[in-house]
Amino acid sequence: MxxxxxxxxxxxxxxxxxxxxxxxxxxxxxxxxxxxxxxxxxLPSFDKSAMDGYAIKSEDTKNCESKNPVELRIKGIIKAGDYYEEEIKCGEAIKIMTGAAVPRGANAVIEIEKVNTVKDKLILNSVVKKENNIIKMGEEIEIGDLxxxxxxxxxxxxxxxxxxxxxxxxxxxKSPVISLIITGDELIEIDEEPFMGKIRNSNEYSLRALIDNLNGKYISLGVVSDDKNILKEKIKYAFENSDIVITSGGASVGDYDFIEDVLKELGADIKFTTISIKPGKPVTFAVYNEKLFFGLPGNPMSIITAFEEFVVPAVNKMMGKNNLVKEEITVVLADDFKGKKGRTKYVYADIIKENGRYYAYNVGSQCSNHLITLSRANGIVIIPADIGSVNKGEILNGKFIFK
CATH class of the missing domain: 3.90.105.10 (Molybdopterin biosynthesis moea protein, domain 2)
Known part of the structure; x- marks a missing residue:
């Protein structure tokens, strides 16, 4: 490993x-x-009003105060999208709406709630500064700017x-095209009733959703029976038509696990077959003509863990992203968590921020075929390989899963 x-x-x-x-x-x-x-x-391409108010000449308010109010004559109104042709003169004001172009001659806008009006007279009781409530042309960005x-x-x-x-x-x-090959004679469609020895094909739906979550594209090659020749043809086709090939199941060491043999026969360069992680140990990674191959385990929790931890970084790099892996955070254990030494353990938990710290709560069985546990979790606690069970109050690293 x-x-x-x-x-x-x-x-x-x-x-x-x-x-x-x-x-x-x-x-x-x-x-x-x-x-x-x-x-x-x-941007903007003209001086525009930041408020509903009145466009004026600021110099008209030079000596304005409550004891010495200023009266201006309201000449008209400008709504967003209109343009006032005339130039505003001293002693005049134009009612203006947010986003409308400031008329020529005006250099300030006074908010509508700060003035009084009597018929066509605007009454001001304080000095209005130049460029007040005006968004200047090019203030956001200018021609040629990055x-x-x-x-x-x-x-x-x-x-x-x-x-x-x-x-x-x-x-x-481009987003990578990912081919999905689901192996196993035990699989049936999700709308079928399970009978002795059969289970619904949930892995394909999990993988499709995980790929959608990454903004990737997928080709589903369906469920492939435990037949080496059929599997070989499917994998060969997938290499020819996609950037990444993912298989679910068949990557272990059982009598009907043919993934490694098929890859060798096709001439793929197998980089590794097991990783020191729980769940998700039996992961085969190979390269064939610059196409990536991931042989993921068949248990639902294992396949989702392996995808998030190992496939996601590859997809992120292929799409040009800088952050390839999820950021780890420090979590305080709010419950006890069981574990055995030997492999790094990803324990699914509900991580909640309380009083400025992250706390991890137990959400149930960590059995690798229990999807219900995943549905209750929003993150994982990472227990190092040299540590077994951990107790409430201990501090470990963790991270959030999915989006």
């Missing part, structure tokens, strides 16, 4: 950055930008910014 950190290092070394593709900005969410984005405009740097993950905020700058299409790094 190799250590978890060693396995991740081997995987990320073999994972290669994918090609660039041009996509519509609405298809770029959570992808990594593959180009620098420069502003084609000044707006979004290459390597940035596109979030809803970036999509909004791209739209405001007139970018409809951008270049991003």
């Amino acid at each position: 190799i250590k978890i950190s060693e396995a991740i290092n081997i995987i990320t070394k073999e994972a290669k950055l994918l090609e660039v593709e041009k996509v519509h900005i609405l298809s770029s969410l959570n992808k990594i930008l593959a180009e620098d984005i420069y502003s084609k405009d000044n 707006a979004i740097q290459k390597g940035k993950m596109i979030r809803p905020a970036e999509i909004g910014l791209l739209a405001s700058l007139g970018y409809k299409y951008i270049h991003v790094y």
